[in-house]
Amino acid sequence: MSKITELAVVVEEGRIDDVVAAVEAALEEGNAPMDILNAGLIDPINVLGEKFRLGEVYVPELLISSKAMKMGVDRIKPLLAAGDVKVLGKAVFCTVEGDMHDIGKNLVVLLLESAGFEVIDLGMDVEPDDIVEAIQENDDVQILGMSAMLTTTMYAMKETIEALEEAGLRDRVKVLIGGAPVNQIFADQIGADGYTTNAPSAVELCKKLVVA
């Protein structure tokens, strides 16, 4: 088994204590940093994302493998030449005002970053005005992702879309929503551009939205 394949196994199994050593072993074997990044760190997360969608793995597996991947990326990043890493797009993510449930949002952010997106994570309980401000300050943001766990906080998504309209920013970003109480009907009602049920499919949707 090549050292890159061994690294991919380490990431897929979420072995955070072994990942840095596995990256170094792959480097010592003479592999190009870019190949290690793609085949050793990003590919296993994609495999895991698919398994998540099929109900073969769950949140713990996805979280720890994403953490392993991130540790590996941190090790390899200084070795990558400028321009090696293609940024697919830039997104702002948060849970909406009043909502302190961020596990789903964190997962989406981790997977998006591993897929090649640059993500500005505003955290939890973010007011519409602060979201608007973040988009104003970053004129290359293409996607806004909002998450809500509660039936009461989900309406803050609508308020945020209205605030974007008032600020004249609505056409500049695609709005993606997710969380337990929301669905496609709600997304349509509030004028969001997309809705997904889980983190891996959110990544797929983001990829589609940035080329749309």
Place this chain on the structure above:
Amino acid sequence: MGKETILKTLRHEKTDEVAWVPFTGVHAAFMKGYTATEILTDGDKLFDALMNVHKLYTPDGMPIVFDLQIEAEILGCKLMWSDENPPSVVKHPLRKTKEIPCKCQIPKKTDGRIPMIMEVCERVKKAVGDDTALYGLLCGPVTLASHLRGTDFFMDIISDPTYTEELVAFCAEVNIALAKYYVEAGMDVIAVVDPIISQISPSAIEAHFLSSFQAIFDEIRNMGVLSCLFVCGDATNQMDVMARSRADGISIDENVNIVEAKKITDQYNVTICGNIPLTTVMLFGNQLDNMKYVVDMLDGIDHHNLVISPGCDMPFKIPVDNTIACVQAIKHTDESREMVKNHETAGSLMDIELPDYQALTKPFVELFTLDADTCAACTYMVNAVKDVKEIMGNDFDMAEYKYNIKEDIARTQKMGVQHLPSIYINGEVRWSSIIPPREELIAAIKELM
């Protein structure tokens, strides 16, 4: 109301009717004009709200409190309170340290909000405990462990499973302690609410946590009461392992297909509870949507070992009349099936003539009900008007229209009545799903005399 129906259903005995448990957590506050925080911290307001739930929703069983942060708060989690939701945990005491809390931290019955809950339970038991099963809800051991440890708990399951097993075992002891207090206060059913287990693989649950669940449910059984395990989210793949937790019942939300899930629970002779959709039907649907959903559900599933309930804790602002429609459909399914059918055809039945409200000689009070003979909320509303009629005599006219009479359905539709039961005065809606106090009703009529 059938406490016995609940107890029999959870004992897996045959029943004459299907049991009904509305999970009126913070929604009970909304029904009485309180905030969520008020009923979760003030025993008198909680009692008042629960009595109102009992009156309007005629439950066979009802929770005293639906707040999964009670234990977490006692164990040192910092909470953020909200007007329309239970509080959320914002700081986790074990976030930076992998410790197992000392057993000395297991809550005592004088800790936190436990005394308030026990006192309210005792009052509710005295008031309605003969006819209604009281549910004591606990924050399940896995969710409680995640409250204490934060998101890292999920990763610990993979990287340090022994730690998570020990932490969950500690939380199971917390559950058992609270169950004892709640049973002492008069709870008939102890529900272990563990929403996040839908996010964990069945194999991990089996390997690390199943024994803790079994210990809890064995202890609850030894206390002489019945038990339920609640989960939220898509727990389809976890149904089998949950059915082996030794709980008497399992409660699921709309993310799980109840017909398919029941095939699994039936194999283990476990009762299934669920799963009226909280948002798409109860929160955003109308009365007919709710009635139709429940009728269809009852028509499509075997009634043995079945409790009908909302998918989980009811959202704060669910229209009261939507729940009333669910009650009607559960308790009077045949009549409700007819109502749904008639509703769909009533528009073309006849051309109902409405009164000329501008030309009335005295106030005209019209009651639009589902059927005051079978719907408790409707009965209270009709009796409220009849009481005033006895006092005021011929000072005003009154009429009742029932939704099981085709002509009345057509009238209800023509008037544009959105919620049943409702009181209209001189053609204008005045109260929907709220029983007005006598003085308020008299004042409203006098205004128009």
